[in-house]
Amino acid sequence: QVQLQESGPGLVKPSQTLSLTCTVSGGSITSGGYYWSWIRQHPGKGLEWIGYIYYSGSTYYNPSLKSRVTISVDTSKNQFSLKLSSVTAADTAVYYCARKSSGDWVDPWGQGTLVTVSS
Amino acid sequence: SSELTQDPAVSVALGQTVRITCQGDSLRSYYASWYQQKPGQAPVLVIYGKNNRPSGIPDRFSGSSSGNTASLTITGPQAEDEADYYCNSRDSSGNHLVFGGGTKLTVL
Numbered sequence: 001q002v003q004l005q006e007s008g009p010g011l012v013k014p015s016q017t018l019s020l021t022c023t024v025s026g027g028s029i030t031s032g033g034y035y036w037s038w039i040r041q042h043p044g045k046g047l048e049w050i051g052y053i054y055y056s057g058s059t060y061y062n063p064s065l066k067s068r069v070t071i072s073v074d075t076s077k078n079q080f081s082l083k084l085s086s087v088t089a090a091d092t093a094v095y096y097c098a099r100k101s102s103g104d105w106v107d108p109w110g111q112g113t114l115v116t117v118s119s
Numbered sequence: 120s121s122e123l124t125q126d127p128a129v130s131v132a133l134g135q136t137v138r139i140t141c142q143g144d145s146l147r148s149y150y151a152s153w154y155q156q157k158p159g160q161a162p163v164l165v166i167y168g169k170n171n172r173p174s175g176i177p178d179r180f181s182g183s184s185s186g187n188t189a190s191l192t193i194t195g196p197q198a199e200d201e202a203d204y205y206c207n208s209r210d211s212s213g214n215h216l217v218f219g220g221g222t223k224l225t226v227l
Binding site: 104 | 167215
């Protein structure tokens with residue numbers, strides 16, 4: 001059973017770059033047909049898709065975040081990563097990594113990690 | 120604003136049937152998936168594809184679609200079904216993923 005776990009700093013200063021890593025266990029990140037995704041949830045708000053990556057390196061980003069987002073994959077470590085640049089307080093959220101199928105359903109999800117942007 | 124529209128809140132009496140809807144133009148072309156999220160927890164997939172339930176999801180959860188509206192029906196909801204429910208699908212361009220704003224379900 002595939003499991004995902006986010007890791008990274010819980011506090012980032014404004015204007016800096018938020019960096020998170022998702023470690024996949026119980027399965028290979030190179031399994032065909034799956035896209036490795038980042039989704040966030042602002043406090044008390046709904047879910048926002050950030051983007052996803054295929055193991056080959058093809059990426060797809062939310063147009064509203066595209067200029068600041070980079071998602072990469074490290075198949076040797078079975079990990080994928082998120083970088084969000086020039087963060088502000090508006091980027092404070094719980095960040096989830098998850099697996100998206102070719103049919104667009106998302107399962108499973110990591111437990112989520114709260115990232116706070118504050119000086 | 121989201122390209123998938125959900126009612127912010129719905130309530131249902133214990134044991135009755137409740138339908139949670141998700142509207143969007145992209146739903147004429149793509150299936151919606153549905154997620155349950157309880158406070159402090161990650162979302163959990165409950166319905167995907169035409170009307171499929173992942174292993175472990177009770178059969179009181181079902182999905183349907185008509186035109187630009189997808190629906191999640193809970194037949195005889197239990198107290199533990201009280202949660203936020205989100206739909207997701209493609210956006211109208213078909214190129215990107217999008218989530219509905221979520222529906223808070225209260226079981227009375």
